[in-house]
Amino acid sequence: MREMIATRDAYGKALVALGEREPRVVVLDGDLSSSTKTGMFAKRFPDRFFNMGIAEQNLMGTAAGLAAAGKIPYASTFAIFASGRAWEQVRQSIAYAELNVKIVATHSGVTVGEDGGSHQSVEDISLMRSIPGMTVIVPADAVETEKVIMEIARHKGPMFVRLGRTKVPVVFENGCDFAIGRASTIAEGTDVAIIAAGVMTAKAVDAGAKLSAMGIHARIINMSTIKPIDEAAIVHAAEQTGALVTAEEHSIIGGLGSAVAEVVVKNCPVPVEFVGIRDTFGTSGSSEELLEYFGLTASHIMASAERAIKRKKQG
Template identity: 60%
Template sequence: MSKIATREAYGKALVKLGQINDNVVVLDADLSKSTKTNDFYKMFPERFFNMGIAEQNLIGAACGLSTAGKIPFASTFAMFATGRAFEVIRNSVCYPKLNVKVCATHAGLTVGEDGASHESVEDMAIMRAIPNMTVLVPADGVETEKMIFEVAKYNGPVYVRLGRSAVPVLFDENYKFEIGKGSVVRDGNDATIIACGIMVNEAILAHEALKEEGINARVINMSTIKPIDRDLIIKAAEETKAIVTAEEHSIIGGLGSAVSEVVGEECPVIVKKVGVKDTFGESGTPAELLKKYGLTAEEIVNAVKDAVSKK
């Protein structure tokens, strides 16, 4: 199975987008080689702006460009985009509902050796809480490209969460992405695993392992965290009576919380959350960190068994 980091796919998608849309501009905070916006700079230097290590200015400039009819894609690491630039995103992007796309890379624990200071495990929660903000997390390179093209068409603030490490390609070119819609990638009626980002692959591996034990788990790729696909969640709750969420993010405020809010209001069933358990990360290889913090197919399998036993 081939692999590509979602940040790599993002850089390639920007180039393709730039070739067909002259209004697309890209801004970065002195990290373009890491965020892969450097790909766009090489092709369209007159439409690329390096704002330096000044994340608030990065977002502010993107706001100005959006008011002039441009479609700005602003990138830096997720920790800095949602941390250092929070107030500008809240008050200058989302409050007036400007057409700014914040595409943040190096999200989650798989930043790896950079350690806790750079491992954003709360960014989805922060962005999800802001009115008018759409929050997206692609599962692989194919979905990333399709997502970026849809984001460019959408008029309004968007946060796209991208990763550093290479991840398996799960979808082919026939895959369709739609903002606000999840997709069932494996069928099953004993339980439902709702995952996003790199955890979609782990959810598929868990599905296969559970099948060998006679448990058929549905797997949903929930690549839109906000607005979340309420209908798909309610259908899963009604039909399978047990849900496990899986995310490379804190279990507080992210996908698990969003799913629980829908389930609690509409169709109360047990929801187990696989994710970072209210703690900071640390330095290590991505594989080491995912295992230590329980972001694995094995943990999903155990959570599904526990949920099924409590139905």
């Protein structure tokens, strides 16, 4: 049984470690510091933490100003507010000026659970990915989250990191060497490639193990950087397997699947099957129930892999 840790918990811990190392790091939150876990940083570095209240537009603008004053702001709130409520502030105040703000959004996707559709962002990757120059990162587990939080401080420019509320399995028990813009191959395979991000990476690993038992050899790719996406990894996977599946806890409109498809149709057209949320809002329920309800499971990935392989053979 793999250890279960929420990526937001890993964020809170990493932020404190980063704060010790990098004095320019400041943190902003919008009355959600106990949920986003920035409260850990606030406790350790009260003079470098700013609670901006329930006012996300001003939160993003203030983060922009701090960046313009030479700080490295980490701006946190729920994904729906960071990407939706404050979208135009992220665009105009932060991204248009290429300011060095790290937006770390928690409570993304349907695994928010019981709070329901109003709070479940299924559009945030799409919204952030469309802003010119914005880097978008979706870590798979707690280990990768820690790496991401430390690494992004070393690179200038606006970035959006998507984290979750619920506990998720640790995929990278033996560590991972995260680099912005580089996919990591978790398992080799030549029959089909499953490209996943966030909570779906663990599901993809499970699907890969079960497919392997059935004699189907799936390559499992963790695409934690959605933008800039690792084109070479996608092209190699398409050329070497001829069939792709994408898996994301996000709308299939504009998210990881779309980003992969954009590369595939231009370079190496092969069948692609999309596992994701199909043009609908979330709803209340437990996070595990919702993953099942929206078809975000290992068995859905397996069925999609079989469909992609079948389409490849028909082609």
